[in-house]
Amino acid sequence: MPFVVVSVALAALALGFWSHGWLGAIPLAAVAWWWLARQGAALHTRLLVLALLPLLMLWVQLRLPQPGPADPVRLLGTEPSRPAELSGRLLADPRARGEGGGCSVMLASAGGNTELRLPSCLPLQEGWRVSVRGVLSRPAPPAHPLLGSGAERLARQGVWSRLTVAASPDAVRVLARPSTPAADLRRRMAAALLKQDGPERGGVQAALVLGSAVVPLPAAVRESFRVAGLSHALAASGFHLTVLLGAVMAVGRRLPRLPRCLLAAGAMLLFLLLAGPQPSVVRAVLMGAVAFAVLESGQRSRPLGVLLASVLLMLLAQPGWLLDIGFQLSVAACAGLMLTARDLEQALAHRLPGWAAAGVAVPLAASLWTLPLQLLHFGTVPLWAVPANLAVAPLLTPLTLGSMAAAVVAVTVPPLLPLFAWPLGQLTALLLWLAQAFAALPMAQWQVGRSQPLLVALFTLGLLPWLVPALGRRLRGWARPLGLGAMALTMGVHLAALAGDQLLVVHQWGGDLLIARHQGRAALLSSRADGMSCASAARLAVGLGVQRFDWIQLQDPVATADRDCWRGLSALVLDAGDGSTSLQPGQRLESRGLRLAPLTASSAAHVLTVGRHPWLLLPDRQSVWAWQQQLAEGHPALPRHLAGLWLGFAPQHAERQALEVVGTARRWVSGAWASPPAGWRASGSSGFLAGAAG
Template sequence: MPFLVVSLALAGLALGTVPLAAMSRLVILFLLGATGCWRARQLGARPLPTLALLVIAPSLLLWSLWRQPQPGPGDPVQLLEGESGREQVLRGQLASDPRPRGDAGGCSLPLRTAGGHTELLLEPCPPLRQGWLVEASGSLRRPVSGPHPLLSGPAERLARRGIWSQLRLGAATDLRVLARPATPIADLRRRMAAALIQQGGERKGGILAALVLGSAVVPLPADVGASFRAAGLSHALAASGFHLTVLLGAVMTLGRRLPRLPRCLLALGAMLLFLLLAGPQPSVVRAVLMGGVAFAVLESGGRSRPLGVLLLSVLLMLLVEPWWLQDVGFQLSVAATAGLILTASPLEAALTRCLPAWAAAGLAVPVAASLWTLPLQLHHFGIVPLYAVPANLVVAPLLTPLTLGAMAMALTAVLLPPLLPLLAWPLLPLCSLLLAITRGFAALPMAQWQLGRPLPALVLLFGLSLLPWLLPGAGAWPRRLGAAGLALVLTVHLALLGGDALLLVHRWSGDLLVARHRGRGALVSGRADDFSCADARKLASGLGLERYDWITLLDPVAPTDPACWSGQTSLLVSSHDGQSGLQPGQRLESPGLSLAPLSGDSQALHLGIGRHRWWLLPDPQSLEAWSDRGQPNAESLAGVWLGFRPSPRQQQLLSASGPGQVWLSGEAPGLPRGWSASGTSGSLEGAAG
């Protein structure tokens, strides 16, 4: 079966239908189709339905790729006509409430126009509400793409939502509210969230609100979200099947003595209420569809087949909204659910042989979900929450009463507000305990094990190799092949991480150079601003670096947030007065990585990566100083980086020195052979020598 899956994937690649970068994101559908066929054959299903299942999954995958969002003829991006920016006036309806833009300042929100969507960028942020009709005037532009795959930009983020343009408003007067139509559902969400936050404060109240509405609807403080991610508990605050299961369990317990019709109406009402409050997020829609299909099967007297219900739900969702296939939450939700269906019960039975029944039952669920989502975790984040399983075991007794209590508080906030403090009294201490446990796990060493983001092809091979170990009844040979595949993935990934390499990332006028040697890394940054610091942190995470050995900042302006930089390294050197922070005779050095200045009157730096030598020349003065000192032996010079566009004379000067590679930041057409330029927003990456 894995051979057939791989063959289908390679066939798609040959046809040019499936891009390689998308393969690992779509592997979950192939796995579902393959496991569905395998399970069907185990249960003695007829060959024809099994073959149909095998055909449906790849066909749906290719169809979903073909139907990914594209700008229509009336989309605002069509107004640009090839220009990079243009003043425009757009009218439309606000598709959500404003959201803060973090370090960028101001806020953003999507605007639904007659022919498409655009994102409004506002600073300062006026009081706006979802559903209002507005007229906005500003500079319309295309979103900027990320300079490197590890640094996704607005273009990638917005494209997944079917948005292809941004409208930047210069002042609050550039936006005029035309109408304020009633938005009862959005108002109800705001009212519930505000009431819970008022009772418990920004953190505890925010957690209670997220347990009801989901963290996608209720933004949490940055430190709270970071703690839950590091502890592997983000799913607890994302509206999903767990929350619906808790709600349905409570509702059906209350209505178990009712006749069939009222009981069905009660269950349907609970599912619709959950969908309305949490919104049509992919994980919510999947949970509601699965719950509805399973409930209908059980009420009709049949026996529910969870895997079939999951496959049917995925089919229906992707037929309606193909773009959900690229949604990270959807992928993780489907993978985790498949793990609970296919692996949790056999794993529990195996664990019962050596553990008490209650411990085996509690351990099987988080282990199964973690293993099935592991390939996606590595692909999207390059990080494994090392303590996710024990953290889930510890907080499991708290989540059900907290979720039920938060739902009761939300309803009470609407129906009987005076009783809200009474419900909050026992729940807030439980919420404090949940937050304390989460922060405790997040503070443990290596809470987020940074393995680096593997190549998409390695993720695909990893998922296929892991499959025989996750399915009950797999034979010895499939598991041996799986073990060999896992060993191959690990060997190749570690070899790629451990090589001598240099990465240049150029965004606007800022440069980041990451030197790597045998799994260690060091950073040279041309800018000391907060954006560069955030990019440096993302690069470290994606490259599997826990911390940089050392960081040097060439920006003559002191960093606005030194703690951001010092938190990524134990040795930080900043420039001052336009001079390098390193003086002649000084040197930054760690095993296999070194940095030394050429002189005290320039920013020219000598970078050592293993046995390879690079010269870093950020400006023309550093190039002149480098040439005045005498050109180095070509055999010992691996490459030169220029932070500027050289003149023809400077190009001749550099070519005469015979460096192995010459990298330039920015646009530079007509370069000599063997030279490379990053582009306005792009990157260069390769072996150090």
Template sequence: MPPSRSRPRRRRIVWAALVALVLLRALWVSLTPPLAAPGDPVWQLDAPGAGGGAPLVVTLRGTLLSDPQPTGPDGTCRALLQLPQGRTELRLASCGGLQQGWRVEAHGRLRQPQPAPHPLLAGPAERLRRQGAATQLQVEQATVLARPPTPLADLRRQLAQRLLAGVGAERGGLLAALVLGSARVPLPLELKEAFRAAGLSHALAASGFHLSVLLGAVLPLGRRLPRWPRLGLAGAAMLLFVLLAGPQPSVLRAVLMGGLALAVLESGGRGRPFGILMASALILLLWRPEWLADVGFQLSVVATAALVVCASPLEQGLRRRLPPWCPGWLAAASAVPLAASLWTLPLQLFHFGVVPLYAVPANLVAAPLLTPLTLGAMALALVAVLVPPLLGLLLPPVAWCSGLLVLVVKGFAALPMAQWQLGRPEPLLVLLLAAGLLGLSLPGPAGLPRLGRRLAPALLLLAALGHLALLRADQLVLVHQGHRDLLLARHQGRAALVSLQADGFSCRQARQLATGFGIPRLDWALLLDPVAPAEPACWQAQAGLVLASADGSLPLQPGQWLGSPGLVAEPLSADSRAISLVLGQRRWLLLPDRQALRAWRATEAKAWDGIWLGVLPRRPERQAVTAASRGAIWLSGGGPADAPPGWSASGPRGWLQQGWG
């Protein structure tokens, strides 16, 4: 082989090896639990005499890394506290009285955050691990020690407050999010959910789109300037963007990519967008390898790759296939959201199990509003800082445009199946889906080999059939955490739920679980809590029929039953919560407490396909349970050391599941 041909080949091999090494290192760091610093308060919980994991009363001093953020409708808040060594999360009764950058002394009960009891559920331990914290402090008293100057935090807070005060929480919050990003603005939860359902979440997250709008306005101003002042102007704009939005992964990716592209263009070279994107991502992963597991970083890189690789070929393909009467701009306008939606589909399913079905048309309708609205919001931010009296005059037209975008978003979010709940597929199926989509969407000569392109439809079909088979399978899932138990029964794509508790937390956990399994709505929900549901609307929103106690009595009496085809619950007695659950051709016995266990033993003996125990039975009772089950025996909590064969325990926080064909 001639030397001139061997050099590019060697260069590609070297670059491929470097990329592989960076990705392997980032993957290793992301999957390895970080070790807390020697002075981190988590070591106090592990010290001898600390109470074996019980909350510990402590007083901590540190600096707030953010303003307190609301955690739910009850008004409670949380904030991250930077300690001399390590971090902890403060759990506060209210959001007022504390600000980012203040030094505070917090007194309260320290504990370790609980891990998620099931892979489909979110847990505070996993969230805090990504933020570098290993403990939570339930604050009983907080004292401000110092209020050092925090000009950046004050500027962000001032901008958001003035826009919110001017035109309200929805329109003002949207304008503030277009400048600062939704992570730094108290947007109404309903508005966030509407943007997510419409497939427009990227409009609220500070990213490359917002930077491109900013640079599109700034660069023409410096067109006649010499090179270095022109680059200085662009650099100042990008620095301002980072300062306002914060050093989030997607923000730094966009700024680094923009800086590299400008440097290449100003030096007279021809930049390859995909190469610049990969270089930016690799530099960031070398610096912060744990960002490989960040969902925002993943979506940002993959969506940008879709735009630079296949948006143009997709546009050409659409031009050839659209009817002649379609306007010429439709192909170009559709190619961008279509490419981003296709390439991010595997990540959407893997992380959320939900697909925004109307993302492409929603982006088409919103696109004419987003660019001028983002530019207007940035101009208003400048006015709010430099000449606040003019804000009242300039705000109404931009606010009207903001309100129009809110109407568009809510309109698409209200459409049937706006969020198509497909469930979270197995990792292997996600890889098959990604490979199939790449095979179909990569451009011709630079894409996959011909064999790979021919295999792409087969890979997509295999992924779809595999996931459909999992969705249609019969399955029983137990999730146990503390005194709460959820039993989800799935049959031929439908599901029903039995919950020991009727509180709002159990309802939200049940909703997450159903979404992860691709269940848009439960057939029915049976709540065995003697106390009436605290949030009945939450339960009714996710089940066709909810049966719960209203006065302490049992929701089901002997002779009654609650069911749908293949999913039936019947009580065993009038004085206990013992339930017979029919799941397809199988019959399970549910014994939540000791009274239910006694009531079952008093009934006529019969064989069960499986038994669930909410309480640890005594030794004679274990023998009776073992004899009555011809299948699995599940126990919530810790199991006995001498458990008979076939018994499985969930542990203090855990899950068990069994599926059938």
């Protein structure tokens, strides 16, 4: 058995790690088994390859980034944070953080990398050596898995510490400004395109050349492309390299082999230099180099073999890339184009014109292959991704080539740049309009909720016979019906889990988000009304499969300044900071199966009913006193039997004794509580509590 066959099979198995466990290896192990069989591998060879899977997983685990002995995180010891001063080289230009304001940038010091949190976007540049002073800490894990983890994201990049830079003028000192030709070239290209066509049009053009990871695109533009399923158009990837190589090789097709090879190598190196060593860029360059070498040698290229060999080389060098979501999506989309697009095009050709069949097959194949990853990581399905990609496809190639040409002209013959302004501006405006139009369609991002890895693995196994027609035929026709049954089962189990009566409390930044769910719908109570809490609520809604909240109650005594953000989550938002929209005794917020009623006008005590299950909500001590008074007076608003009790603080001994008269086995507390007694559960200083409402 040739080594390359074993190598690519191992690479396929390595991709099984995308679910952060062994379950993800099952579907791709099946693909590797089928692919080896097609190559004529004997049974014992296939068994040997599968037996090597544990060794490969062990290799990945051992090679994942770990903090070195001199890493800045070692300065912390057992302390959560401490003042510190670090010096090193900036790895990029500072980028705006969005939530919370300020900027962030990576600092490479002698011991390791650290994320800098700057209070404002200072005029610093990639490659500069600086000394910074502030508070060093470990990146905190998220309060809830659906909120995403900055700690996990940084760990994948080999970053274990964060320095929050002080706001004083002398907190950042520039030590040296060494020459950085590549970064300067990227900066000049982006600045020229942004100046010519503005932040939106110019930003899109710069992203088509350099990739959105290094271009300051407006947040609204990024969101429109994401919701429409067009994010890949702005990310430096194989498509952009293919366009560049196609144009270069068209110019040099009559040249002898050596100059032609040098021309192709120069184009690939230039692409890598401009876009930077991102996983998707490195994969594209490796695939392009291997495919070009195979074609120049006169051999027939095997695209799947080229893809898997490239992936194997990347994972042997950087196993941490396996956990990068962009890398996973990129590889899955490429596999779809190689394994499914051709058969799908032939099937569609019976019902559509040839050009339409080819146009639909490519985005549909990529969407189907990335669907399990969408469900696993995001819990969303971009319903309009295929028609959106079909609509923008005629624009991308000329726009990408035009933007690349304009970027080159901007740094070589700047006076000629205005010649590109009108045609590029019109094409970019049309692309932006299409992205925004598709993003505005109903259910552009169908929020089905994040699925469990086991369900995603079973769903992928059921999908495989449909994605790989040859695999379905090889299994004698019973694989596709069985696959449909597996997909139906997983969807049924997932939807049943979403439809239950459930309560979730997320405690972070000293505030709480309470989400009550009933039959797939939800309502929200928030103790804080700031923009960061609203952004967290939006992420939780996506992960839980909530399209919009039935109603939202903001219990912050200060009226919200981010009303538009909250209005985007629900049509009915009551803000306690605005006395005209707060609930009074006798009033209630109610939708089918979800009801909130205040106990008194002078406290934040409420009764939340989820289905038939009432919960007593006491966010502060004043609400506890109000409840005790109501209980002593036998107030009719108090239900006789409670399903649960939630406190927004850790009770003292006397308070706990008084509260234990409540006839419920579930008592939840937000905040840190060192040793909760039996029957009580605490979220911790940053954490969550979740369970069935009844």
